[in-house]
Amino acid sequence: GAGVSQSPSNKVTEKGKDVELRCDPISGHTALYWYRQSLGQGLEFLIYFQGNSAPDKSGLPSDRFSAERTGGSVSTLTIQRTQQEDSAVYLCASLLAGGPYNEQFFGPGTRLTVL
Amino acid sequence: KNQVEQSPQSLIILEGKNCTLQCNYTVSPFSNLRWYKQDTGRGPVSLTIMTFSENTKSNGRYTATLDADTKQSSLHITASQLSDSASYICVVNLSGGYNKLIFGAGTRLAVHP
Numbered sequence: 001g002a003g004v005s006q007s008p009s010n011k012v013t014e015k016g017k018d019v020e021l022r023c024d025p026i027s028g029h030t031a032l033y034w035y036r037q038s039l040g041q042g043l044e045f046l047i048y049f050q051g052n053s054a055p056d057k058s059g060l061p062s063d064r065f066s067a068e069r070t071g072g073s074v075s076t077l078t079i080q081r082t083q084q085e086d087s088a089v090y091l092c093a094s095l096l097a098g099g100p101y102n103e104q105f106f107g108p109g110t111r112l113t114v115l
Numbered sequence: 116k117n118q119v120e121q122s123p124q125s126l127i128i129l130e131g132k133n134c135t136l137q138c139n140y141t142v143s144p145f146s147n148l149r150w151y152k153q154d155t156g157r158g159p160v161s162l163t164i165m166t167f168s169e170n171t172k173s174n175g176r177y178t179a180t181l182d183a184d185t186k187q188s189s190l191h192i193t194a195s196q197l198s199d200s201a202s203y204i205c206v207v208n209l210s211g212g213y214n215k216l217i218f219g220a221g222t223r224l225a226v227h228p
Binding site: 004031033035040041042043044045048050055056091093095097101102103104105106107108109111 | 119146147149156157158159160161164166204208213214215216218219220221
């Protein structure tokens with residue numbers, strides 16, 4: 001596709017369940033980022049991938065959160081034993097490094113609601 | 116601490132009017148500053164990107180300014196349209212490393228007919 005895509009667009013789950021959120025970056029983009037946007041808050045960095053490696057996962061809020069990337073393309077963010085405070089919009093962005101700007105292109109996000 | 120502060124938090128203007136949104140940052144080392152527009156339910160879309168050596172950048176009716184000395188930026192919207200209703204996010208890119216972005220909380224703009 002032409003842009004970053006994410007699925008599902010909306011996810012409602014019960015407290016304690018596990019969820020998987022998927023990100024398909026722009027083809028050829030080597031860097032991939034996950035962010036969380038809580039209501040009324042700025043985007044919060046979660047994890048950065050370069051290829052399949054995650055040099056910086058310092059933003060993951062707890063060990064219930066994990067992410068992987070395979071084939072230098074698709075990434076999955078997994079939240080185990082979800083809590084109500086995990087409710088937020090999870091955004092993915094990809095980047096093709098080079099030039100002075102290194103622009104990140106964002107997907108539409110997955111809105112997660114934990115009941 | 117690296118922070119990006121935006122004001123106002125929200126703004127209502129009438130269609131056709133101009134407005135200016137403010138951004139102050141305490142981010143170092145600084146690479147570039149971006150303004151994004153985020154429509155409800157969508158991901159942020161880049162409006163302008165400026166390096167520290169650029170003072171102004173325009174994109175249609177959007178004009179961003181940057182004062183790297185005072186660490187302030189503004190986004191001016193001219194002749195607002197209903198479709199300008201969105202959140203406008205100021206983002207600073209840390210220099211070096213892997214393009215880590217520091218986000219402001221955004222200004223929510225509502226344009227009324």
